[in-house]
Amino acid sequence: MSYERDELRIDLRDVAEGTPTERLPVPVPERVARYHPLVTEFREQRDRHEISRAQMPRVSLILQGLVLEAERRGYTVSAPDARKVVEHGRATWSGDRDGHLQLTIGGVSVRLRVREDGIRTRAIYPKHSYYNDREYVSARHSTAYEEGAKGRVSISILSPHTRSHRPSSWRDGKRQRLEERLPAILMEIETRAAEERERITLERDAAERRRLAWEDAKARARQLHAEHQRATVLGEQVAAWQRANSIRSYCEAIEQHFPFGESADWVAWARVLADSLDPLSAEPTMPETPADVSADDLRPFLDGWSPFAPERDRRYSF
DSSP: OOETTTTTEOOOOOOOOOOOOSSOOOOOOOOOOOOOOHHHHHOOGGOOSSTTTTTTHHHHHHHHHHHHHHTTTOOEEHHHHHHOBBBGBBBBTTTTTTTTTEEEEEEEEEEEEETTTTOOGGGGOOOOOOEEETTEEEEGGOOGGGGTTOOOEEEEEEEOOOOOOSSSSSOOOOOOHHHHHHHHHHHHHHHHHHHHHHHHHHHHHHHHHHHHHHHHHHHHHHHHHHHHHHHHHHHHHHHHHHHHHHHHHHHHHHHHHOOSSHHHHHHHHHHHHHHOGGGGOOOOOOOOSSOOOHHHHHHGGGGTOOOOSBBBBBGGGG
């Protein structure tokens, strides 16, 4: 659905293959004897927490239910990688970029972020003991990061993105708690994975079509370049032949006008020059096609394609 000027445009398209058609339940346990290793890792990575300690037990149960259901459906669940390396060679983590959980469905990874309204990540607070208003504060036991906690927890999909207007974040509400929204969350995760697979397939197909069109353009360009070379050689031969004949005609005119003059040496030299210029002094043959053609020589015949890759040539982009 899109707006064009004052008109509403609605395009009907088939859904991507693998898109779920119904919301399946996601049971959340009331208590757990042993957490899933990923949930345990989440609980232990305190620097990445964006929830208060008061909400940790509840969030742990929510993640336990989500992780177990995802694995039951055959998906791979893992912790996100902190990819950006900065000071001292250590990888840094960002809630906005990396999130807290990653589900891989059919080769597509979906990143999730779990946070509580009013909470900032603990990573911005000191990791060591410090003094605050003359009072000694242990960073290990500091609760400064959760002073703004609202008690409302949300789960957001960070990637992949979608062009639709479907929600990408779900939180506790007056009518539904986050636990009840897990079926919708997992359904959206599956939908985005299906759409991303379709997008990748379409892009791959488009890239293959571009590559084939580029190969065809290069083949045509080589033919056109060869024809251009032949036409150039032909033009040079015709010009040389015409010049040679013009010189001979000129020599004959000199001999007619001055039969007993002193121009014999000049005429003899001119005739030798004409013979050297005349392409018909030997039988002409088809010029050989060069094996290697430079990019600059091929570029004018590529119809706007780059000579280096299946893309439009920047020199001809406006």
